[in-house]
Amino acid sequence: MSEKKRRRPEPGTSKRSRSSSSSHAHELKNQLKPDTEILSSLHRLRAATQSSSDQTLTLSDLNLSSPCREVSDLDSSSVRLAIERAALSAARSILSGNGFSFSIPSRSSSNQLYLPELDRIVLKDKTSSRPFASLSTVRKATITARVLSLVHAILLNGIHVTKRDLFYTDVKLFGDQTQSDAVLDDVSCMLGCTRSSLHVVASEKGVVVGRLVFSDDGDRIDCTRMGIGGKAIPPNIDRVSDLESDALFILLVEKDAAFMRLAEDRFYNRFPCIIVTAKGQPDVATRLFLKKMKTELKLPVLALVDSDPYGLKILSVYMCGSKNMSYDSSNLTTPDIKWLGIRPSDLDKYRVPEQCRLPMTDQDVKVGKDLLEEDFVKRNEGWVRELEMMVRTRQKAEIQALSSFGFQYLTEVYLPLKIQQQDWL
């Protein structure tokens, strides 16, 4: 729509700056090669991903001086067995006159370790004892026993519940939900299984659309036939199975406005891909879903986030996990996500108009500088350069800023050109 529109001088905008940025947009459009050529760079990327992902390291591949702890997905009967063992050992301990105590892995930051080889945070081996017969831990030991018994019942019934449901089963004991939530994480670590293996799920936020077919609780879902709204990502990852796809890549999008643009323009028909968003901060369900897609389909993941420190923070959560669930990092994290855009260097390269860039606040700059100290940024030179540029120029921009060149500039020029130039880091 907008070439004509753009050239009209707006009040408060000089004719010159407008038309020059608009003609630049036009120039970029002219650089686009035929789609078959653009697609070939995606074919190469997928091939590279598929050959490299066979070598994925796990904790056990590393020869670490001190042991580290991770949890894994266990099936219901294994988790039930682990709970029954814990209960038996407590009963035996009580009968032998020693009362009972749980041994709980510490989840504090002093017990966390970033492993560059795995590119994620894991737990070191510190544990603490939680005896029932101690004034300081009796409440927590009781809550732990109660949560174990509740989880056992949930697994026996074959259902899934939310953390909030769990809390309400015994408000008087738990007091407030932070306490039952914290013990739930303890129990995951103690049993060595993921929180989803406990069948306690977070609410869903994410949506997916594009070249993916999968089963959700036995129902076959074809994500190319989900209209513009897309398919809500199910909260229960263990009921997701049989993924099939002819996509060349996964496009991870920070915001739902961009998701909507891509879905309405059926971007995945022109460039075969799976488009996924958590609508802001990544929730557990979306992270699990992304991980599952990446692992089973062995597809490269390209990320489209805002050009600000929070865009990068979101990438870091997808890639390295959040600190308070680091014990579960191997199941929740998707390493090797490529930063496609919007990158600080794109702002000048694509001549995003000054008025569509936003000044960074002091807090933004601080977050940016903190990120520069993070291992996951440091190990990627390209990212360091981009982030340094962001902090230096003190400018940020949302994905939506590209709308200044026309609403469909994102899908018709920016993304195709990025892909054609293999411009990801």
Place this chain on the structure above:
Amino acid sequence: MSEKKRRRPEPGTSKRSRSSSSSHAHELKNQLKPDTEILSSLHRLRAATQSSSDQTLTLSDLNLSSPCREVSDLDSSSVRLAIERAALSAARSILSGNGFSFSIPSRSSSNQLYLPELDRIVLKDKTSSRPFASLSTVRKATITARVLSLVHAILLNGIHVTKRDLFYTDVKLFGDQTQSDAVLDDVSCMLGCTRSSLHVVASEKGVVVGRLVFSDDGDRIDCTRMGIGGKAIPPNIDRVSDLESDALFILLVEKDAAFMRLAEDRFYNRFPCIIVTAKGQPDVATRLFLKKMKTELKLPVLALVDSDPYGLKILSVYMCGSKNMSYDSSNLTTPDIKWLGIRPSDLDKYRVPEQCRLPMTDQDVKVGKDLLEEDFVKRNEGWVRELEMMVRTRQKAEIQALSSFGFQYLTEVYLPLKIQQQDWL
């Protein structure tokens, strides 16, 4: 699962109160009749809804002393025509030496009116003039002209954009997004069409599952085959069409945790229904979708919300609209929603344990008292009684509080019994 579990005395909970509330839950379960009998009350409800909804009043049916204003859904070409007319009339006015001015309907609360006959808020006929040649309105007049031209381009292209996209097309002119958003509402009123007719959409939040088949942008969606995650409600209501359903009712749920429970238990297979949630505050897309289902399928709507003033506020938004979009109330509101639960009187009736009820804050009580003054509450005696009880007892409870009787108590006892007893208001 929980009968056995419940009877076990918990620390800090007397054996007596626990087991008495648990045995009460058991008693209630025994009151359940066979499903065929429960279904018959739903058949009656649907029949009543289908015969009554033919008489739906519209603004033009009322003989109002002063004219009121509502907008309606217009197709793209009608909206474009209206914009072209506005542009022509402005040009003609300029050429005749009078400059130009827009006549904008006032959306202030003094221009709003609750119509009990329609059970919604509409706009009265006050308008204000927005001349270009005036220091106080030149900026707003310019923004209005700009928004009109942008909307025209969007419609010509046949795409949909978000408010944020619109803002970014001219950050320098709009200054901040509240200004382009406000003018967008002005433009809706001025052209007499809904905001969705302008193809400017809000982001989606809602999900739907159950006995509904519909088309989303041409893709046929069967909501009984959407697993547990459900189908994301599309942001573009004008691309939703061809609704089909064999449901007996629509179950409107406030929160996603309850939605998940209902979806996982496939509640809609036992009691044919369509389950929908906006995950908290209703967004425009979910409200439009509910309205469309109710209108086209002529199904009764039963609501399951928290027993607190905000649960009722949410109902009021679905039923009567929010004040700042009152000009669009006929398209956004779904009158005649039945309040199924959780109602203040349910707390004792279903013996929700004291510790699962929460004390209302002073602010909660104030919101509750304010609601008692609202017309939409006053016209329903049952609602007044319930709300008075809430304010008097100063107790509230979430839907999740029912988990204290077992995670599936909601789907297996509470809802079936409510329906059997036709216990809605």
